[in-house]
Amino acid sequence: MTKNNIENKEFEGERPLYAMHGLHLNNVTIHAGESALKECSNIVCENCRFEGKYPLWNTINFKVHNCLFTEGSRAALWYSENLEMTDTIVEAPKMFRDMKNLHLNRVKLTNAQETLWNCQGIRLENVTADNADYIMMHCADIEIDNLVLNGNYSFQYSKNIVIRNSILNTKDAFWETDNCTVYDSEINGEYLAWNSRNLRLVRCHITGTQPLCYCDGLILEDCTFGADADLALEYSSVQGNIKGHIVSIKNPRTGNIAIDSVGEIIIDNNIKAPADCKVIVKNDKKCV
Structure with missing residues (x-):
């Protein structure tokens, strides 16, 4: 899946890795700036820290493991397809918009306000979502197991949902x-x-x-x-x-x-x- 390894690097500013394909990022920090990995495909991010806005827009086929999205990386993942995210902490609001085929496992969303909008093909396992007002609006084809949700107005206008073994305070x-x-x-x-x-x-x-x-x-x-x-x-x-x-x-x-x-x-x-x-x-x- 990947061709080029980028390790122990720091990037900032506007579009430092724009439209690149076949990357494996390990221990990479994306500082303040915008659209670091926009229009990319076949990306693996491990042990990375995202601080800038909109880093993964219009991205296809990507894996995110053991990463941190700070509050400054708000709206980090929009208009993208085929995401696997594991063992990751997301402190930023307004994540995951207009996406297709996303699987989150062992993910903590600490500020999940207005997260997961207009998405199709969602699978959540062992996820916690706090401050999650208006999470998962206008979504479809959702499978959830072991979600702990704290936030109001959830799942509005969504369809084709199966939820198991969850606690929903909403x-x-x-x-x-x-x-x-x-x-x-x-x-x-x-x-x-x-x-x-x-x-x-x-x-x-x-x-x-x-x-x-x-x-x-x-x-x-x-x-x-x-x-x-x-x-x-x-x-x-x-x-x-x-x-x-x-x-x-x-x-x-x-x-x-x-x-x-x-x-x-x-x-x-x-x-x-x-x-x-x-x-x-x-x-x-x-x-x-």
């Missing part, structure tokens, strides 16, 4: 998403998944007020709800089996819900047609 998550499945995860935050389509939650624990409202095609399989998860499922179409207790369910639009126990089922004049959702309270042996 208000307004999954708004307007299409075709999302979450397995064995904890989802904490208010107003979960409003206006989503074909969301499936399997063995998940959900906290936060007013979850899962205005959903179309919602499926809940053996999920549990926290003590603050009230006024759930308003105006949603849902097929669900809920374990344990839920504080309150309000005006589910249609479908079937089986639940162990519920504090209150609110059906009022504002319920939307067809207004035929059946709620079976198993411990009380009642059907509403």
Whole structure:
């Protein structure tokens, strides 16, 4: 894959390695400047430090291992394809925009604000993302395993998502998403998944007020709800089996819900047609 080795070097300024191909960078520092490796291909970066802006734009086929992207390298990876990033710390915001086919494993994103926008073919494994407001907007074809996410408004307008074994601390998550499945995860935050389509939650624990409202095609399989998860499922179409207790369910639009126990089922004049959702309270042996 690589032809030319560059080791123990420092670069700065405008485009010092512009449009080069077949490089292996080891222990290289990219100081302040712009577009250090723009329009490159077949690049390996190991043990490197990135301080300047936009270093890897329009890059094709590249590997990043054991590197550091400082805050100054904001917007470092845009318009690029075929990235493998491992054991790397990213301190810069606004990373990964308009990209295709990216795989992150054992990566820490310490300032993930507005990161991963308009990307296709995303695979995350063992990733932590902090300060991650608006992460992963307008993305598609996403596979995630063991993500710890701290940041609001995540996954908005994204589609074709599978998430496993993750902890998502995020208000307004999954708004307007299409075709999302979450397995064995904890989802904490208010107003979960409003206006989503074909969301499936399997063995998940959900906290936060007013979850899962205005959903179309919602499926809940053996999920549990926290003590603050009230006024759930308003105006949603849902097929669900809920374990344990839920504080309150309000005006589910249609479908079937089986639940162990519920504090209150609110059906009022504002319920939307067809207004035929059946709620079976198993411990009380009642059907509403």
